[in-house]
Amino acid sequence: MLEKTGVATEQDLAKAIPTKERLAKGPVAIIECFQRIPCNPCYTSCKRGAIKEFEDINDTPEINFEICNGCGVCVSNCPGLAIVVVDESYSNEEALVKIPYEFLPLPVEGSFVTGLDREGKPVCRAKVMKVLNTKAMDRTPLITLAVPKELSMTVRFMKHHDIYSDNTFICRCEELTLGELRELIRKGYNTIDEIRRISRAGMGPCQGRTCRQLIMQELAAATGKKMSEMPISTFRPPVKPIKLGTIAGGERGE
Ligand code: SF4
Ligand code: SF4
CATH class of the missing domain: 1.10.10.1100 (BFD-like [2Fe-2S]-binding domain)
Structure with missing residues (x-):
């Protein structure tokens, strides 16, 4: 399936995903690169030595999850956009997924986008927590999304704006x-x-x-x-729908 569609199989993914215990400790890189190709910037860019030295330029990367601190440097250096950083320690309900995103316009921090799975199918609404786009990242900005925790291993991309039309x-x-x-x-x-x-x-x-x-x-x-x-709008009472009787009749809403 990987060769035909570019979508990794469950067997492939099983090799790339850290243990639940490691995920619970904090941010960690998930490298979904399963084909032997002449490429190694993930290894050369990781200054912590979390990615094992390649004996052959065609090797697929091997990561030591205990050394990786989820800094994200390898994410923007990977030309295959094959790496994300997942942080399951973020909250009880949500995890952070940091993805490479090379489209314009970039999303706005604090806005909501659609989280997509590996096949590009919409799976959730995700909040844009951070947009990092420095010169050193060489036009591969990193977008940090807050997603439902159970989808931390599902959301791998995002879509914004173009899901709406002028008639929406x-x-x-x-x-x-x-x-x-x-x-x-x-x-x-x-x-x-x-x-x-x-x-x-x-x-x-x-x-x-x-x-x-x-x-x-x-x-x-x-x-x-x-x-x-952004300045927020002026709120005037009543700030939530109430019965006319509440206004006319006092506390009991008669
Ligand atoms: S996230 Fe940082 S520490 Fe982890 S493998 Fe990538 S560059 Fe190395
Ligand atoms: S840089 Fe990306 S595409 Fe290249 S070997 Fe590493 S993970 Fe694979």
């Missing part, structure tokens, strides 16, 4: 589409409050629960800012 509703309550939102941003409406005032997005029954994050994500991508740098 961003605010379902007020029927603002992605195309209309992008047009407003092009016209200079560059904060979530400005978008809200001109389009009423976020003023419908859900009070922005669906669209707020999506609008901020789009604004961040358009202005080159991180999500954490």
Whole structure:
């Protein structure tokens, strides 16, 4: 299957995955390189000596998981994009998966993307925790994704933006589409409050629960800012749906 489709088999993967105990200790590189090819930058770039010296340039890499600290240097040096770093110590529910990503535009830190498996199938929603793109990485940026822990050995790539079209509703309550939102941003409406005032997005029954994050994500991508740098919208009471009776009748919601 590997030769025909490029997708590794379970037998291949069994050789590349560390023990549960090692995974629980913290970040570690997973090298999914199973074919004998004349290539060795993973070995030459690892200054900790975690990857065994190649006797032959065609050797496949052998990693010592106990020496590897998951620094990620080999990930951006691998021309085959065959290495990821997995950190299962991140939280009880989520693991971090650091992947090489050579497409533009880069995702925005704090935004959400679609996590893909080795065959390119969507498997989860993933949060972009970090985007690292230094000169030393030679145009192979590293994207750190927070994914459901049970998918740490499944998510190997990501997809963003192009899963939506201009007709995709961003605010379902007020029927603002992605195309209309992008047009407003092009016209200079560059904060979530400005978008809200001109389009009423976020003023419908859900009070922005669906669209707020999506609008901020789009604004961040358009202005080159991180999500954490984006001004958040003004919240006015009631901040969640309540019964009219609660307003009229006091505590009991009569
Ligand atoms: S992640 Fe860092 S320590 Fe681990 S193999 Fe790669 S370069 Fe070496
Ligand atoms: S650099 Fe990447 S493609 Fe080359 S041998 Fe190492 S893991 Fe395989």
